[in-house]
Amino acid sequence: MTAAPNIIAGTPPTRCGLGFDRIALLAAPGLSFLALFYAIPLALLLFQSLRGPEGGFGIANYVSFFSEPFNIGVLMRTLRVALLTTLLSLIIAYPTAIAMNRARGVWLTVFLVAMVLPMSLGVVVKAFAWSILFRANGALNQIMQAIGLTDGPVRMLFTETALVIGAANVFLPFMVLPIYAVLQQQKASLADAAASLGAGPFFRFFHVALPLTLPGIVAGAAFVFSLSVSMYVIPSLIVGETQQNLPMLIARSFLYLRNEELGSTISAILLIIAIAVVLGSTWLAARLGAKE
């Protein structure tokens, strides 16, 4: 073989005596950065959550967290909102990704800008904009009353529905883009092949398009779910203190209650949820892609 060495991918790994690939050293800055500013502080936080009130180690903090019905309620609300946000963004994102995959030229640019531009606008600005839309004398209420859908103003601000809509809005690109990426890799001839074999639109969708986009759906769902369980600004601005979620409880523990043990315990629980989502989705993606 006289293949020219590829500068980016490297020549086939030149291994030193211990089977160490020198190219792997390129990962060193990133790994040290992660270790210094992610792993170490997080380990300290976990360490703190396992410390008893009178010194010593134990799961006392976790026991007290889970014995408080209020905390369970917050945990459940956090998971429920995250799940609903994930579902809503999936329902909106899937057809969007399909349309984007078909789009060419100017339309594709419009789609991509529409995906990226809102991300550059701060969440705070968006949240205040929604409050104009959602409030009692807001635009949405006025429209609903005008077309006779409702008699009086409906309370929308400070509700879970508003929160889910707002969160799905912010996180939509994280669902659209992975699905779009998977669609981009699909050969257009697969749909043609399915049609010529006698498969109608529904059969084609459920037996070809959907199974082949599942890895993208799993990745997008993992992103949106993780972002939703850990969101702080959006619920603070839309629903406020009345309906707290885990991150709000963490902030409260650290900032107002000065209860660092409680704060780090909830942080650890949040971390466990995030790890579960990452591991679960990785496993699922690997299983789905097994035949690839």
Place this chain on the structure above:
Amino acid sequence: MQMQSVQTPQSNARLADGATSPGDARYLEVSMVRKSFHGVTVMEGMNFHMARGELVSLLGPSGCGKTTLLRVIAGLMSADSGDMVLGPRNITRVPAHKRNISVVFQNYALFPHLTVAENVAFGLKARGDTAGMPTRVAEALALVRMNAFADKAVTGLSGGQQQRVAVARALVVQPDLLLLDEPFSALDRKLRETMQVELKSLLRDRGITAIFVTHDQEEALGVSDRIAVMNGGKIEQFADPSTLYARPKTPFVMDFVGLSLRLSGRVIEHRAASSVIETAQGQIVAPVELPVGSMAVVGVRPELVSAVATSEDAAGTGRNRIQPVLEDAMVLGSKTILHGRAGEGDRVICELSGIRSGFVRGQTVTLDWAVEDTLAYEVAG
């Protein structure tokens, strides 16, 4: 090149077994089909028909409209206007999935999330035709000698194996028509030739009506009962391989199907149902009547040209004779090809059988061929 005996669709051996209805000669009929993309017309007034059990190739360079025609017939693209009838059914407005026309694609288009057997079973499941499915899938895989791979993932298969699975998948549903869109062009030459032979006998044995799209003239000549040579969205000639090769109707067909010695010139006179054309290599007599004064292209198939020792004038011998300077002699084992020096747009080529030595670059050779083998066409000045 292996030549096939002349076969008209009516004399086709496969037809004799199954043909009962008079409609079988026009089993597929495409009439006045028009197709344009973004205002650019790629096909207009397309007429095309074929008999039941026939294997027809659409042959042409890329952009000639052959794939468009195939996709329109399959229903993967809709025609702007025109009519298509398959057997007793008018399929013009029938959606692709209800046409019962299977397609084999160039890139195989196997479903990557399904096994080999699941890919083959796809069409049966989609139609809800699942009675005896495992047996039928196994039989289809046996046809293409892929039964040992039934439970394998398709992504691990070689190109040839993938295309075999695609053929099995297309045939298991018993299509009324099979369309193959450059099915072997991604395979290497040896494998391609093996697959061509296999496919041809498979389709013949089962009496399957098929359209084969290709840009490879040898593939078309070797595989098909008849070939439609396409150029610029039109069929230039639709004939069996031997007619197409021996009597191409247009200079395009002469150039696209097989090689030829080719000279351009001007018609200078008529002689008893033939014309004399003045070319850079001298006067050539062709057995066709062309208007005196018009520009013309003359040609002859290289294996009909011989290298002779005599340099006498061929007048009155019923042969054409030219004396080019030898550019190159390529000894290819089974044949030796002589290339003569020729002007812009001309080609002087002669194919001799076996190994011929003694030709030296730069020498003058005398090439001759029968007047009756000479092809000639009037071309625009």
